[in-house]
Amino acid sequence: MQVSVAPFLFAILCLFGISRASQHNAPHFSVNNEKGRGRTLPKKDNSLVTPVVVNINFQQSLGTITSHFVGVTIDTGAVEHNWATLDFSSKKVQTLARALVPTFFRLGGTSADAMTYVLDTGRDHSDHSTIMAPAKPGFNMTAEQWVTINEFVQTVGWDFIFDFNALKRNADGSWNPDNARQLLQFSADRNYTIAGFEMGNEYNLFKRMYNTTLSPSQLAKDVASLQSLLSEFPKYYGSFIIGPETAGSPADYFETFLAAGGSKVVRAASFHHYYFAGADRILSHFTNVKIMDSFKHQVDSVFNQTRSVDPLLPVWLSETSSAYNGGALGQSDRFVAGFLWLDKLGVASSKGIQTVIRQDFYGGNYALVDIDLNPNPDFWLTVLYKRIVRGAVFNATGRHDVRVYAACANTDNFKAGSLVLYMLNPNNYSVTFDMTQLDHMPRQRYTLTAGDSDGLVSKFVSLNGKKLELVNDELPDLKPEMAPSGLETVAPYSYTFLVFEEARVSICLH
Numbered sequence: 001m002q003v004s005v006a007p008f009l010f011a012i013l014c015l016f017g018i019s020r021a022s023q024h025n026a027p028h029f030s031v032n033n034e035k036g037r038g039r040t041l042p043k044k045d046n047s048l049v050t051p052v053v054v055n056i057n058f059q060q061s062l063g064t065i066t067s068h069f070v071g072v073t074i075d076t077g078a079v080e081h082n083w084a085t086l087d088f089s090s091k092k093v094q095t096l097a098r099a100l101v102p103t104f105f106r107l108g109g110t111s112a113d114a115m116t117y118v119l120d121t122g123r124d125h126s127d128h129s130t131i132m133a134p135a136k137p138g139f140n141m142t143a144e145q146w147v148t149i150n151e152f153v154q155t156v157g158w159d160f161i162f163d164f165n166a167l168k169r170n171a172d173g174s175w176n177p178d179n180a181r182q183l184l185q186f187s188a189d190r191n192y193t194i195a196g197f198e199m200g201n202e203y204n205l206f207k208r209m210y211n212t213t214l215s216p217s218q219l220a221k222d223v224a225s226l227q228s229l230l231s232e233f234p235k236y237y238g239s240f241i242i243g244p245e246t247a248g249s250p251a252d253y254f255e256t257f258l259a260a261g262g263s264k265v266v267r268a269a270s271f272h273h274y275y276f277a278g279a280d281r282i283l284s285h286f287t288n289v290k291i292m293d294s295f296k297h298q299v300d301s302v303f304n305q306t307r308s309v310d311p312l313l314p315v316w317l318s319e320t321s322s323a324y325n326g327g328a329l330g331q332s333d334r335f336v337a338g339f340l341w342l343d344k345l346g347v348a349s350s351k352g353i354q355t356v357i358r359q360d361f362y363g364g365n366y367a368l369v370d371i372d373l374n375p376n377p378d379f380w381l382t383v384l385y386k387r388i389v390r391g392a393v394f395n396a397t398g399r400h401d402v403r404v405y406a407a408c409a410n411t412d413n414f415k416a417g418s419l420v421l422y423m424l425n426p427n428n429y430s431v432t433f434d435m436t437q438l439d440h441m442p443r444q445r446y447t448l449t450a451g452d453s454d455g456l457v458s459k460f461v462s463l464n465g466k467k468l469e470l471v472n473d474e475l476p477d478l479k480p481e482m483a484p485s486g487l488e489t490v491a492p493y494s495y496t497f498l499v500f501e502e503a504r505v506s507i508c509l510h
Ligand SMILES: *[C@@H]1O[C@H](CO)[C@@H](O)[C@H](O)[C@H]1NC(C)=O
Pocket: 004, 005, 006, 007, 301, 304, 305, 308
């Protein structure tokens, strides 16, 4: 699913005033004073012990992290399995789901295309369509299943995005909206709120998945029919559509869809990304900075293609995880998965992607919640990210072997003007950071390390040395430790969020 590399053309240059912190401190903390301050630590291997000098450009933001930046999916395959062990009435599941709010929730995936909605609408809307999937049988979603997911979504406060059955086709190859109309009627009758819709999943893989094809220009026509279908329902007239939902962004599909009229219908150009196949199961992939960088190249290609059609269209990463085909067993659901996940959030936000939807909340080896309905390490990381990071994103310099990201801190939980710096150390040695403009400030520190002696493949994660677990099915307090000013050392195989409430970054004050 990795596609071509392209230069990155897009940056939002928001030229606001520079931060008070950097204004005030720039003369005292200029970049080249590292040697003067005698900061090189006395160890043998200089390549490892020299502090990483971090400089942040507070003058412009690269993008904005909104309240809905991180979302979650459940794969439509879960409907096929009648939700497996996922008990939507469980208080624990509802607690875990609520901890992610506000969030988009996507119900979609490969099997969405072959799903028939068997609903009694009590009206005469007949469905004349059939599933055009020679290589795979279709399956039904019952009214009960649809009611269950909608009631759950309403109960926990998720913002629903639903993926329609693109394989419902007329003889002339166009999408047949009969069954979708039945679903919308049924939903409108019950006043279900659905924020957005998609038309199918990863059509560029249809040959492999379903032994059929759907051209990007046909898909552009189909999303236009979906738009007119939505306009039949006052309840869904204002819901958005995203697309083309490609696996990666092959130009002959992604860009061609947008250019063929798709860009005029969709609220965001959407694509999917995975780094490697679940079956690979190579642990070192998860801490490999070259693999982290492969995502950057993918995003550059997506923006290049989107911008060549529409200079303003937002870009969403609407389904993503570490490894495709269900994730890597014993890796994608362990502590080690957090390196690729946190780096992906850093890269996506720095490159201006508006929304990143994690595959998945439940199901497969990459879930935030395991089959026993307990949180995996990435659940905690995702909750922390949502609580800590929100607002403008800044360019932070780092070093080839580590990753450093800077953004405004979430003003729901921190003083306006606060800055968060998050750094990943995916190495087996510790790394010291000299944060030049920030070294003189105390900070609140959230350090995540493996939760037990299983290390990278631990099923648990510790926050500031304390293993995170539910307490009586409730989340514990996720408190930072107060840390003094100075350089910051990040332990091997760990990642840390530092919140500087005294930073008073002007872009973060507004
Ligand atoms: C990126 O866009 C530029 C300008 O539209 C084009 O020249 C270049 O070939 C594109 N690169 C890729 C990899 O798509």
